[in-house]
Amino acid sequence: MSTLHTVNKSPFSHTTLASCMAVCSTADAIVLLEDGVIGAMANSPCAEALDTLAEQGVKIYALLGDVQARGLTTRLSGRITPIDYPEFVQLSTSHQRVLSWY
Amino acid sequence: MSKKILFISRRSPYGLSYARDALDALLAASVYDQDIGILFMDDGVFQLLKQQDSSNIAQKNLAAILPALELYEIKKIYVQRESLEARRLGASDLVLDDLHIIDNEEVRQLLAQQDQLLSF
Numbered sequence: 001m002s003t004l005h006t007v008n009k010s011p012f013s014h015t016t017l018a019s020c021m022a023v024c025s026t027a028d029a030i031v032l033l034e035d036g037v038i039g040a041m042a043n044s045p046c047a048e049a050l051d052t053l054a055e056q057g058v059k060i061y062a063l064l065g066d067v068q069a070r071g072l073t074t075r076l077s078g079r080i081t082p083i084d085y086p087e088f089v090q091l092s093t094s095h096q097r098v099l100s101w102y
Numbered sequence: 103m104s105k106k107i108l109f110i111s112r113r114s115p116y117g118l119s120y121a122r123d124a125l126d127a128l129l130a131a132s133v134y135d136q137d138i139g140i141l142f143m144d145d146g147v148f149q150l151l152k153q154q155d156s157s158n159i160a161q162k163n164l165a166a167i168l169p170a171l172e173l174y175e176i177k178k179i180y181v182q183r184e185s186l187e188a189r190r191l192g193a194s195d196l197v198l199d200d201l202h203i204i205d206n207e208e209v210r211q212l213l214a215q216q217d218q219l220l221s222f
Contacts, residue, residue: 001214019112019144022184023209099110099219 002027004095008034008102011046020101021049029059029091031083037066042077054079063088105217106137112221114145115164116156121149124222125167132174139178140171141212147185150196165197172200180204180212 005024009016017039020030030053032040039046040062054060064082067073076082083091092098109128113120124140131138142150154165171179179198183205186192193203204212213219 003213003219015144022206023143023182023213025210025214097213097216097219099213100221102221 001096002029004028004091004098005030006098006100006102007032007036007039008100010035010038011044012038016101017046018049020099021046021053024053024058026053026057029061029095031061031063031088031091032080033063033066033088035066037062037070037072040067040077040080041072041075043075044077047077050077051079061087061091104135104137106215107131107139107218107220108212108216109138109140110219110221111140111142111146111149112144114148115154116159116161120222121146121164122162124220125164127220127222128176129170129174132176138176139180139212140176141180141182141209143182143185143209145185147181147189147191147196150181150198150201151191152195152197168197171198178202180209182206182209 005020005028007017007020007030011017024030038044050060060079061081061083062076064084067076067082109124111121111124115121128140149164154163156163180202183203
């Protein structure tokens with residue numbers, strides 16, 4: 001009964017990712033997309049909190065096209081799994097519901 | 103078959119149309135005999151403040167619409183406790199009495215019970 005969360009805002013300028021993480025369950029997954037991929041950087045403002053969630057079992061993904069576009073490919077935290085669009089679609093169908101944080 | 107649908111309203115009123123859109127969609131959805139509720143969180147809790155007076159910005163008073171939720175038999179109205187506390191607000195500051203003020207853990211459980219989540 002898990003939820004797929006999508007976040008499209010940078011944690012440097014919005015609290016969107018923090019709001020998502022506050023109510024995220026351990027069986028859930030988070031997909032960072034658009035400017036949300038900035039939150040996938042190893043030194044982003046939410047990096048430690050994301051690490052903690054990942055240790056608790058939350059899967060954290062970043063949409064690769066958006067990562068590459070922003071030149072962040074080598075700056076991603078080790079906790080983040082890059083995904084392409086077909087994988088994003090698969091995640092959307094394998095979760096009970098999708099919640100868009102924007 | 104009735105679905106459990108939760109509307110999530112996270113924006114303050116008036117600056118952008120999100121808050122108004124959420125209420126419009128919620129009232130429209132209530133007609134279809136689904137199991138619906140609304141959760142106010144983040145700046146969305148400002149929508150519930152008493153003493154809103156939008157007469158000088160040429161917009162409808164959003165708080166005046168809220169009592170209509172009861173007429174539409176929308177009884178599942180939730181407010182995130184952490185969002186209220188961060189803004190130094192309490193139950194006595196809010197326009198509706200029949201609210202469920204719930205903490206992050208209860209929000210987590212609430213989300214997990216839903217068929218659909220709609221965020222505004």
